[in-house]
Amino acid sequence: MPTHVTLIPGDGIGPGITDATVRILEAAGAELTYDQQLAGMAAVAAHNDPMPDVTIASIKRTRLALKGPLETPVGGGYRSVNVALRKAFDLYANVRPARTMRPGGRYENVDIVLIRENTEGLYIGIEHYIPIDGDPKAAAESVALITRAGSERIVRYGFEYAVAHGRKKVTLVHKANILKYSSGLFLEVGKEVAKEYAGRVECEDRIVDACAMQLVMKPESFDVIVTTNLFGDILSDEISGLVGGLGLAPGGNIGAHAALFEAVHGTAPDIAGKGIANPGALLLAACMMLDHIGDTKRAARIRQAFERTLREGKTLTRDLGGKANTEQFTDAIIAAL
Numbered sequence: 001m002p003t004h005v006t007l008i009p010g011d012g013i014g015p016g017i018t019d020a021t022v023r024i025l026e027a028a029g030a031e032l033t034y035d036q037q038l039a040g041m042a043a044v045a046a047h048n049d050p051m052p053d054v055t056i057a058s059i060k061r062t063r064l065a066l067k068g069p070l071e072t073p074v075g076g077g078y079r080s081v082n083v084a085l086r087k088a089f090d091l092y093a094n095v096r097p098a099r100t101m102r103p104g105g106r107y108e109n110v111d112i113v114l115i116r117e118n119t120e121g122l123y124i125g126i127e128h129y130i131p132i133d134g135d136p137k138a139a140a141e142s143v144a145l146i147t148r149a150g151s152e153r154i155v156r157y158g159f160e161y162a163v164a165h166g167r168k169k170v171t172l173v174h175k176a177n178i179l180k181y182s183s184g185l186f187l188e189v190g191k192e193v194a195k196e197y198a199g200r201v202e203c204e205d206r207i208v209d210a211c212a213m214q215l216v217m218k219p220e221s222f223d224v225i226v227t228t229n230l231f232g233d234i235l236s237d238e239i240s241g242l243v244g245g246l247g248l249a250p251g252g253n254i255g256a257h258a259a260l261f262e263a264v265h266g267t268a269p270d271i272a273g274k275g276i277a278n279p280g281a282l283l284l285a286a287c288m289m290l291d292h293i294g295d296t297k298r299a300a301r302i303r304q305a306f307e308r309t310l311r312e313g314k315t316l317t318r319d320l321g322g323k324a325n326t327e328q329f330t331d332a333i334i335a336a337l
C-alpha cells in the first residue's frame with residue numbers, strides 16, 4: 001500500500017528541488033503517492049491566502065508532508081506559514097541531523113542530531129512594550145514559557161529517538177545557572193525522564209554557552225542534543241555549519257498526529273529560476289520521511305547514492321564547489337542508485 005504524502009513545492013527554488021527530489025524517490029521505487037498543495041507566496045498568488053484550507057485539510061488527511069521553502073515577507077505582510085503549520089499540527093519536536101558527508105571539510109567525524117522544542121520557550125510570541133514617563137518603548141518584555149508537560153514530551157522524544165536509532169548519549173542543553181526557573185524546570189524534568197533510560201542511553205547536561213564552544217572544539221563528542229526553542233534554533237545553525245552549511249541540512253517537525261519534513265534553507269531568491277539549486281537538503285529530508293514511515297532500507301540506499309555522488313565530486317552543484325545544474329546533479333544521484 002503506498003503512503004500518501006502532502007507535497008508542498010513552495011516558493012523560489014522550492015519547485016525545482018521538489019521535482020528533483022520526487023524524481024530520485026521514484027527512481028528508488030519509493031511507494032508514495034503525492035497530494036500536491038500550495039502554501040506561502042505561491043498560495044497567495046493562487047488563493048490569496050498563504051495557508052489555504054485545502055492544504056491544511058490535505059495534511060490532516062495524510063498526516064505526512066514534504067515541504068519546500070516558503071517565502072516570508074520581512075516586516076509587514078503575513079506571518080510565517082512555517083510557524084503557523086507547526087502550531088496548527090502541534091509539531092513539537094524539531095529534529096535536525098547533521099553528519100559529515102564530504103571529505104576534506106573542517107571536521108571529519110560529526111554525527112549529531114539536534115532535537116529542539118518547537119512550541120514553547122521564548123518563541124511563543126508573548127511580548128509587549130512597557131511605557132514609562134511618556135516613552136512608549138521604554139522597556140520591552142518577552143515571556144519564555146516552559147511547561148513540565150512540554151519539557152517532558154520533548155526530552156522523552158529525544159530518548160526514544162536515541163533508542164530507535166541506536167544512539168548512545170543524550171545531552172540536555174540549558175542555562176539553568178541563570179534562568180533558574182524556566183531553564184531550571186526543563187533540566188529538572190529532563191533529568192527525571194533520563195532515569196527511565198538509565199543503562200540504555202547515557203545522559204549528560206551542558207550549559208548552552210559552553211556547549212556552543214565545545215561544538216566547535218570537539219563536535220565528535222556529541223550524539224543527540226535535546227534543548228529548548230531559542231537555544232535549539234541557534235545551535236542547529238551552528239551544527240549545520242560544522243558539516244558544510246545549509247545545502248545539506250534537512251529537518252523534521254514531528255507531532256503526535258502529523259509530521260512535516262523540509263530543508264532547513266530558505267527560498268534562495270538570489271538563484272531562484274536559474275535551475276542551479278542543490279536539492280540535497282530536501283532529498284535528505286525525504287529520507288527522514290522514509291525513516292519515519294518505516295522504509296529505512298530505502299532511505300539508507302538513497303543516502304548512500306547521495307554520499308557517493310558527493311564523494312566522487314564529479315557532478316556537484318555550485319554551492320558544493322561544482323559546475324552542474326540541478327538536473328545534472330539529480331541524474332548523477334539516480335545513476336549512483
Ligand code: NAD
Nearest residue numbers: 069070071072247264265266267268269270271277278319
Ligand atoms: P536562504 O536559505 O534562502 O539563502 C541563503 C543563501 O544560501 C543564499 O545565498 C542561497 O542562494 C543559498 N542557498 C540556500 N539554499 C540553497 C540550495 N538548496 N542550493 C544552493 N544554494 C542555496 O535564506 P534567506 O535568503 O535568508 O531567505 C530567503 C527566503 O526564504 C525568505 O523569505 C525567508 O523567510 C525564507 N525562508 C524559508 C524557510 C522555510 O520555509 N523553511 C527557511 C528559511 C528561510
